Amino acid sequence: MAIKYAILGLLHYQDMHGYRIMKHIQRNFGHMWTINYGQISRSLKDMEKEGLVSMQDVVPSDDGGPHKKLYSITPKGREEFARWLASFPDKGMLIRDPFLLRFVFFGFGERDQALKIIDEQIRIYEEQLERRKKNIAHWSGYPDYVRLTAELGLQFNRTYVNWLKRARKEIADGREEKGKKGKEKE
Amino acid sequence: MAIKYAILGLLHYQDMHGYRIMKHIQRNFGHMWTINYGQISRSLKDMEKEGLVSMQDVVPSDDGGPHKKLYSITPKGREEFARWLASFPDKGMLIRDPFLLRFVFFGFGERDQALKIIDEQIRIYEEQLERRKKNIAHWSGYPDYVRLTAELGLQFNRTYVNWLKRARKEIADGREEKGKKGKEKE
DNA sequence: GGATAACTATGTATAAAGTATATACTAATA
DNA sequence: TATTAGTATATACTTTATACATAGTTATCC
Structure with a gap:
């Protein structure tokens, strides 16, 4: 627990x-x-x-x-x-991202619908990023463990937003039409 | 579900x-x-x-x-x-990391024990990073959605390992002793 | 050749976590 | 003075995660 x-x-x-x-x-x-x-x-x-x-x-x-x-x-x-x-953590990181789960299967759906969902995701995570940027300053004087954890949150957020924007651009440019659509790796 | x-x-x-x-x-x-x-x-x-x-x-x-x-x-x-x-995802990303939950409270424990746990975490995620680096090449010809998702995984992994190493260094250098130890923000 | 370890393959019981919904009071604001 | 947002708690229910159990297969080591 x-x-x-x-x-x-x-x-x-x-x-x-x-x-x-x-x-x-x-x-x-x-x-x-x-x-x-x-x-x-x-x-x-x-x-x-x-x-x-x-x-x-x-x-x-x-x-x-x-x-x-x-x-x-x-x-x-x-x-x-x-x-x-x-004690050493017995379990690894647990991740569940309902957006990414959709994203990986977007090849089976309509591109325009995919772009709409991606745009909404960008909006949500850019907002979150702005909130965190503002908050991070308040942590500067606090113990390293707490401050460092907040910084990791910011870094993950940044990585995610940058990736979302790059992905959106690649998809909007139509590159996914040229790939081996529908094929999957083992 | x-x-x-x-x-x-x-x-x-x-x-x-x-x-x-x-x-x-x-x-x-x-x-x-x-x-x-x-x-x-x-x-x-x-x-x-x-x-x-x-x-x-x-x-x-x-x-x-x-x-x-x-x-x-x-x-x-x-x-x-x-x-x-x-459909639009109804929920956001869920992350639960038993390591990070410990990390944020390491100020209440022994630094040497914390460093041991951090080192083990670095080992685990560096291994995972190497596996993913090797795998990513195989995705190059596959549909953009699949390839992009794999790339995000690699980026998250990289962000995490880099952060772990930086955190380890800061803590080993003893900076956490100078902070407002035990204080917490609301 | 035989042990044994690692991997493939499945299933069930239980524990933990997450959601929906309900109540009620307080503070702010329009 | 309505109405909305925020504080505060609780329970029933659903979904998710873990632990344990079983059994056959493949690979490796001695």
């Missing part, structure tokens, strides 16, 4: 409640992790049962805000996190 | 059995999709029920080899695939 360790790691910085953990992961780990509240909610409940975190109810009367559940990491949680951190 | 469309796409090229589909995805789509046999096996069974593929048992006496189940795409399968191909 990898989400578990992401949560335990974040709770090293400070106590948090579920929604804030989700927002943190979305904002700062977005290039290597996607998450939604349902997963956080379930994980926190399980982890409390396991004794890795402890929960404190923050009722509206306490701070004037909405009902929250504030989670802290326990000594047991710190132990398990440290063990995990020092 | 995205796996379904990967399978339907591959069956456009030729009839295949499950193990071969898995190997194909691992070898050629590894940078955009990860998969294991369990998923293929169940997907094919479901897809046969749905009428998207048809199955033909190849018993040992037929070809001397082991028992196989040869799958073909049906007209209904082609229709559904075409519909999917022309």
Whole structure:
């Protein structure tokens, strides 16, 4: 359960409640992790049962805000996190890109439709790239591990956008019509 | 169910059995999709029920080899695939890297242990890069969509290895000790 | 020739992750 | 004062991923 360790790691910085953990992961780990509240909610409940975190109810009367559940990491949680951190990753990178899966098969469809989808993909990833460029400056004073991770996200984003634009151009220029269309390698 | 469309796409090229589909995805789509046999096996069974593929048992006496189940795409399968191909991807790229998740938290552990894990990661991805460099030449005559996708895989691999090496150097030089260790941004 | 390791081939049970949907309160804004 | 965006949580359901189990084939090593 990898989400578990992401949560335990974040709770090293400070106590948090579920929604804030989700927002943190979305904002700062977005290039290597996607998450939604349902997963956080379930994980926190399980982890409390396991004794890795402890929960404190923050009722509206306490701070004037909405009902929250504030989670802290326990000594047991710190132990398990440290063990995990020092262990070698057992699995490799997991990638799923619904766009690329289409892209590789675009030879079986209409070129104009393919170009439309590619253009939309360029729009999305250029926007993301601009957001990340703006954000990266804020990381300059932070620990190397965190800053370096953000920089990798930016580099992947840049590589992807450049590739998309080059691919779009090659396809628009009609080069795919000359290839051995429909053939595939083993 | 995205796996379904990967399978339907591959069956456009030729009839295949499950193990071969898995190997194909691992070898050629590894940078955009990860998969294991369990998923293929169940997907094919479901897809046969749905009428998207048809199955033909190849018993040992037929070809001397082991028992196989040869799958073909049906007209209904082609229709559904075409519909999917022309649709806009509803979800973005998903990346989950057990190494990067550790990396971002290495500030909470021992630097020497971190360096060991980083070195192992460099070894793994340099090996993968060499394999891909060798493979890419074989794609030169193939349709643009397929070749371009393979090229992106190579570029991502290269970006990752370069980043790993730079990160390793920065960390080995001890720069992470000077940072605001343990602090984290919101 | 026989062991053994690596590869081909499949299947099922279980665990983990991801999505859809629901509720409710707060803050901003038009 | 509506309405929208944002904060906050929870559960049911679906899809995806892993672990384990089986069995035959091919290659290699002694």
